[in-house]
Amino acid sequence: MSENNLPPVEYIPNFLETTLADKLYKHCQQLAWEQNNIRLMGKTIPVPRLECMYGDEGCNYVYSKSVLLEPLRWTSPLSEVRSRIESQTGYQFNIVLCNRYRTGLDSVGWHNDNEPSMGETPAIAEISLGQERKFQMRPHSGESITDFWLEHGSLLLMKPGCQENWVHQLPKTSRALKERINLTFRPHINGTSS
Ligand SMILES: O=C(O)CCC(=O)C(=O)O
Numbered sequence: 001m002s003e004n005n006l007p008p009v010e011y012i013p014n015f016l017e018t019t020l021a022d023k024l025y026k027h028c029q030q031l032a033w034e035q036n037n038i039r040l041m042g043k044t045i046p047v048p049r050l051e052c053m054y055g056d057e058g059c060n061y062v063y064s065k066s067v068l069l070e071p072l073r074w075t076s077p078l079s080e081v082r083s084r085i086e087s088q089t090g091y092q093f094n095i096v097l098c099n100r101y102r103t104g105l106d107s108v109g110w111h112n113d114n115e116p117s118m119g120e121t122p123a124i125a126e127i128s129l130g131q132e133r134k135f136q137m138r139p140h141s142g143e144s145i146t147d148f149w150l151e152h153g154s155l156l157l158m159k160p161g162c163q164e165n166w167v168h169q170l171p172k173t174s175r176a177l178k179e180r181i182n183l184t185f186r187p188h189i190n191g192t193s194s
Contacts, residue, residue: 059117100181136168
């Protein structure tokens with residue numbers, strides 16, 4: 001954990017120029033969105049957002065022990081933004097898990113992304129498109145919350161150490177918000193470039 005007790009992240013607003021972010025947002029609205037469900041205490045619960053995943057062949061991803069995502073083939077715009085993130089951050093990514101928050105009521109609760117398929121101490125890079133939303137992080141064993149406001153076209157890089165020592169969430173809100181799409185680029189042990 002970092003000494004000042006801030007999460008090891010880097011936030012770059014305007015990582016994508018506005019025209020590129022607008023174009024990518026339009027493209028992402030056409031992706032193969034699905035409503036997934038998780039199994040919790042014998043119940044089937046719809047995930048409060050839409051999801052889809054693109055990536056290298058064979059890079060299946062399971063989360064909450066109940067949702068299996070199989071990668072669809074990279075689209076050119078997703079592949080181009082992946083290359084740009086890789087060259088700017090020095091990390092490599094094999095899949096992109098996409099989240100679509102239709103209103104302020106769509107969300108993701110406190111969690112860390114510690115699926116073994118990402119390998120040890122993964123870095124995860126998030127591109128935000130559309131509505132600005134509050135994203136929060138707190139240490140695994142601690143109360144102090146750090147807020148980030150993720151803007152259209154921004155990049156949030158969660159560096160190695162984040163998933164091991166911190167949890168994060170995108171809280172729901174009753175404020176009337178427009179849609180947001182989030183692209184989370186992740187490594188995978190079966191990836192072609194890992
Ligand atoms: O939408 C976000 O910014 C967070 C997404 C997230 O936490 C996840 O995909 O694990």
